[in-house]
Amino acid sequence: MKEGPDITLIGSLIGDPARANMLSALISGKALTASELANEANITLQTTSAHLKKLEAGGLIRQRKQGRHRYFNLADEDVATLLETMMGLAAKKGHIRTRTGPKAPEMRKARVCYNHLAGEFGVQMFDSLIGRGFLLEERDEIAITDSGRDFIRGLGINLELLQKAKRPLCKSCLDWSARRSHLAGSLGTALLNHIYEKGWAKRLEDVRVVEFSRRGEAAFHNQFPRLTD
Amino acid sequence: MKEGPDITLIGSLIGDPARANMLSALISGKALTASELANEANITLQTTSAHLKKLEAGGLIRQRKQGRHRYFNLADEDVATLLETMMGLAAKKGHIRTRTGPKAPEMRKARVCYNHLAGEFGVQMFDSLIGRGFLLEERDEIAITDSGRDFIRGLGINLELLQKAKRPLCKSCLDWSARRSHLAGSLGTALLNHIYEKGWAKRLEDVRVVEFSRRGEAAFHNQFPRLTD
DNA sequence: ATTATAGTTAGATTAATATCGAAGTATGAA
């Protein structure tokens, strides 16, 4: 890593495929061990160790020692925001991941993308919110409408709290599997949490698949109905 | 550039010092020729050409042919946003540019940083807004107060329009020269535009220096007084 | 103690790519 302007280091850290894979894995918020990250990036543990050292030195990740394990996390919310921004731009520019799309059908159905819902369920939720006039899509910007505010508040979500956050409230995110937009941003995160809190789906360890129960699936479809147009 | 997840390409593009220098130069919004960018990055024109090709293929820049010149720009506002986000994170993590800070004294005084005001004038404006209770600084987040809203509206700035934008309204940005914070975000941009519109300073071509007139300087100090505490 | 698991460090190899020199293309000026 040669000298260069301030953004060079961060760019080169993310610019390596192995490290990018690790960061992508960490973006779900779940703490992962070095071995898990090695597996995620398909490299040996030694190489992983070297990468983790660089990522930590660059301030992108943090580690917690616990017994003989080391758990790694993104350093803070800002790093997650940066990665989200990059993913969004990459999707818009058509840099779709060539190598590994979501393979398993459960992944295509519903999965965690960073910290919001993606997959068919994510797309359906987004379409439903747009279709009922709760969200407004203009070019690439998403805005919430007045009726949308009422709807979200009706779910018991504290909208004012979300708006104070640095992250944009509404943001679209292109879906790998469906090649359609779904909802990111702090509202997207809040809605995923809502799904967990209602018990519609379980938060699985280690995996990004979101597993809906039968009842949860029905409740989801009821809350975010598919509209025939 | 090996295969990898979607963010890898963008990361590696920004991760090269020469390219990062070029992108930093372009972030002011001014279109630059290949030769100018070569000069900015301190590399030969041949190497520059190769870099520009990659940046364009990656969707980060656009080019316009005009006679025997080629003018380069960032591809769109999203790219600028990404770079701003990265600069912000880099500053927070302490990855300050080691090599070249702003040299010329005019640069230290007032310059364009992305699309807001930086340098001593930028820092003073920021301090003044904080000191008069128009902005609130909590940890790394900046928020506008009710009296701040009144003040900004009083300048004739449409605050509601700014808040609808994707970009955060208020954001702090660490100053290279002053090592102090100044105001970025859409409000920062709006205030810089306000300075131009009032005729306090001229928008110079090719250079990032913001040149205040005598009268403009006085008006600026009047509008954003330095507070003795 | 002994063995197993989790991770780091060191050293060698290899692959990627930034860089430049030299030659070529395109536009404009004299």
Added chain:
DNA sequence: TTCATACTTCGATATTAATCTAACTATAAT
């Protein structure tokens, strides 16, 4: 036509850094 400027393409070189094997440290389990 000739010359100059702006930029691209080609080919060679050199440097960087990602990767692996092997050896080492630390914690935990038996």
